[in-house]
Amino acid sequence: MLLLLSLRDVIEALAACGSNNDVWNRYSWVYVKDGAPLIEARFYLSSPDEESNSVPGENGEEMPAFAVAHGLSYCLEAADFVDVLSVQKRQQPLSQLEDYAAALDHYAERDAFLDRGEFYSGRCVDQQPLPGISRDLFPEYDLQMGTCPGDRIRDAARVIAKLLHISVADALERCRRLPVILGERTDSQERVRIETQFNALSLPLQITTHWPLAWLPGVDPKESR
Template identity: 40%
Template sequence: MIELLDLRQALDSFASCNDDDEVWSRYGWVHASAGGALNASFWLPASEAEAFDDDELPTAARALGLSSFLEPATFADVLDVQKRQRPLSTLEDYAAALDYYAEYDAFLQVPGIDEALGGAAEAEQEAARALDVGPGIYASFDVVLAQCPAQHMKDAARQVAVLLALSIGEALAACRDLPLCLGEQLDRERCARLVAAFDALGVVLQVRGYKPFPWSDMPTPAGVRGAA
């Protein structure tokens, strides 16, 4: 069965992935209807075998007015380049970037950015961060050790020593001089593993999540307590 998505739903589906590797494994292709990305209907088949029938679109897809649009990795790259140039891009901005790439096989250069692959000014990045919008198209997380009960200090220090490549002495000192940042811009899976490791010691970490797009819900990795 072909499930049609609008642009926002398609972007949200990509953003729900952990990283580029999951995009590669989850989607076989991106098909879309004509008329521009903003108003198009999208289909994200789960494999190339589902996406194509003897190198042709399936009859059911063609009956819905769909045609081949972009490879999933390319689709994600277009979103990522647009996001890095304009962290608070709107749905219309992403649609323009996708349409431009589909027509010219090149990334759309945002006015004010010298290079197509360049990033936004620091002030613009900070404005996005203040609104809990992260730097990429997937959820990201900052993880902080804010409190460490004395009875768990040594065990926590061992974890910190491995994580931050410190000596045990340095790690103990760091665990006493809190707060201690344990990771920034971590993906969902890495954040969950880190939190689980400290949970097993009886130490609760502070987690601040950053959403992919301004309209996204605040992300929380499975099993994480204390997420902001």
């Protein structure tokens, strides 16, 4: 039995990928059950492997066997689905489920992004990020080193010097004037890269997450406005 998802579930699953590359590797298509508006519909996220076994669909077109067996129709490629959500998010950082549904409906009907007066003009690029909210559809992270035992300062300084492209002397001075800012609004891949280096020194980092979706835990829309 396929696990069918709500629109909210699909958006959260795609945002949790962390990057466009991760979306591409994990998911191929977003399928939808016929007959319901998108905001009420049930969806399925397919993996690339599931697309290989094709059979004729109701209209004679080739469809994956699982889609035919469960009455699913193509909605959008997962990468295109993310693009639509991303354009909406960049224009309205505090978008709610209804906003994303409207953007997807518009794209499905017109094969064009829904411009809310910010996208094609380019004005959304210059918007200042909101506290606690990422700029795009994936999480962003601020990382800093808040503590460093005296016997680890030199090792930490060497890592920081390479990471921030500064001299070891400058890094040593920053280690003595904690905290040290190691990354601001970094993506998931960069976060892992930085964390790994400090985990090797047994130095925990302080991490602040900027969430991609306004309804996720940790986001207070009132404080973000």
